[in-house]
Amino acid sequence: MSSEIIREKTRELYAQLTGVQSLPAALAVTGDGSLPSYYPVTPLVSASVAVAAQALSHLLSLRDGSTDAVTVDRRLASLWCKSSLKPDGWALPPAWDSLAGDYATADGWIRLHTNAPAHRKVVKTVLGKANNREELEPRVAKWKKAELEQAVVQAGGCAAQMFSTEEWQQHVQGKSVGIEPLFQRSLSLPAASPKWALDRERPLAGVRILDLTRIIAGPVATRFLAGLGADVLRIDPFGWDEPGQEADVTLGKHCARLNLHNPQDRHRFEALLGEADVIVHGYRAGALHKLGYGSEQRRTLSPGLVDVCLNAYGWNGPWRERRGFDSLVQMSCGIAAHGMRESGRDKPVPLPVQALDHITGYLMAAAVIQGLAQRVETHQGSETRLSLARTARELTAFDVDDAAQQPLIDAARADDFSPQPEHTVWGAGWRLLSPVSLTGTLWRWSLPASPLGSSPASWQKV
Structure with missing residues (x-):
């Protein structure tokens, strides 16, 4: 029964992605356990991994007509949502800034997100200088949650007051998200025929992916694709760092920096985009357009481009340009x-992991692979839009009681990791085994995780 829940959800997600009501390949679900949650997090994470693998099986079938069976391990899929790397003799930096978290206001709860220095500065500007949560708590308690949220957001920061599910469904943005499809897809004019080999062992070898994403969904998507042999080049602006995430999400990628306000760097970016097969980006709606790289400009620079983009609060409504992260969307x-x-x-009880990010990341990977299949079949490029808020709707509407049948997933075991250590600049560590495989394909990463900005802004062989 538990495996059938995941298979049925995979079929539903695949139908939303492709319009096809049946899966292209057999799907086996192995492993056991569920993350401790009041929502079916593990089944939806597992199904999102599975739908990306099903899209890959379909892509590979375009070469010779045969589809490879897919196997997903629900335990490993869940563990990848925690951290994929176990350091040996060193420690990962804290995932959260000292001021980040949930605070009681005069009339409810609010979450402040301060991981980025600029966002931390906004909170200090609005609430006064503070070194820790204890100093902030009495100040926050004097505010009403809606007024503090508005003050932080208008100042360029990140905050979210806590709504109930019913309140969100009646909110203007909740209503807007409620009518959006999970995958918003559009096609572009045909371009030259792609020349990817679609080798079963390394299916995406030769596919160039320009990665303009940050914490956490987009990097999860491109990490997944790098494991299939894609050449992923991540571009960050100067001054942006993710110390708590780098060792986890840069696996298999080259990481460079460019300043898109600088003419020379813009020229370099345009050259990279012109040679890219895929772009994955997580800038707020309209941000790339303001830089001169809207949808039409991206298609002009790279005809046939597979374009997959992410937003926090959906693509319509008054919050479409609002800054957001998984923890804020959960609130x-x-x-x-x-x-x-x-x-x-x-007090607020969120999901046990940043599940919206990880689920959305695998759905973005599925959208990329489906876009590559579209490119092979019709030579057309495509654009697909997803959002964390729409993924949240998918989760909250997924009404199944799966956890009662499963033991709780807590810490990883020794046999969950690869027997071969990964050597990074921070030190050695063990990476979790892949949560998914195809009959002839195993996910493996040719490059260890690396710091942001550690590579030149150029295409390099993986």
Whole structure:
């Protein structure tokens, strides 16, 4: 029954991606366990991994007509949402800034996101200088949640007041997200025939992916694709760092920096984009357009481009340009309030992992692979849009009781990791085994994780 829940959800997701009601390949679900949540996180994570693998099986079938069976391990898929790397003799930096977290206001709860220095500065500007949460708590308690959220957001920061699921469904942005499809797809004019070999062992070898994504969904997508042999080049602006994430999400990628306000760097970016097969980006709606690289410009620079983009709060409505992260969307969409109510606790109870990010990341990877298949079949490029808020709707509407049948997934075991250590600049560590495989394909990464900005902004062989 538990495996059938995942298979059925995979079929549903694949139909939303492709319009095809049946899966192209057989799907086996192995492993056991569920992450501790009041929502079916593990089944949806597993199904999102599976749909990306199903899209790959279809892509490979375009070469010789045969489809490879897909196997997904629900335990490993869940563990990858925690951290994929176990350091040996060193420690990963903290995932959260010291000021980030949930705070009680005069009339409810709010979450402040301060991981980026600029966002931390906004909170200090609005609430006053503080070194820790204890200093901020009494100041936040004097505010009403909506007024503080507005003050932080208008100042360029990141905050989310806690709504119930019902309140979000009645909110203008919740209503907007409620009518958006999970995958918003459009096609572009045909271009030259691609020349990818579609080798079963390394299916995406020769595919160039320009990665303009940050914490966490987009990097999860491109990490997944790098494991299939794609040449992933991540571009970050100068001054942007993700110390708590780099060792986890840069696996298999080259990481460079460019300043898209600098003419010379813009020229370099345009050359890279012109040679790219895929672009994956997570800038807020309209941000690339303001830089001169809107959808039409991207297609002009790279005809046939497979373009997959992510937004936090959806692509329509008044919040389409609002800054957002997984933890903030969980507060807005009612997930944290639902956990609080179901647990009987007196504070927000979010998901046990940043599940919206990881689920959306695998769905983005599926969209890339489906776009590559479209390119092979019709030579057309495509653009696909996803959002964390729409993924949240998918999760909250997924009404199945799976966890009761499964043991809780807590810490990883020794046999969950590859027996061969990964040597990074930070030190050696063990990487989790891949959560998915095809009959003739294993996910493996040719490059260890590396710091942001550690490579030149040029295409290099993986």
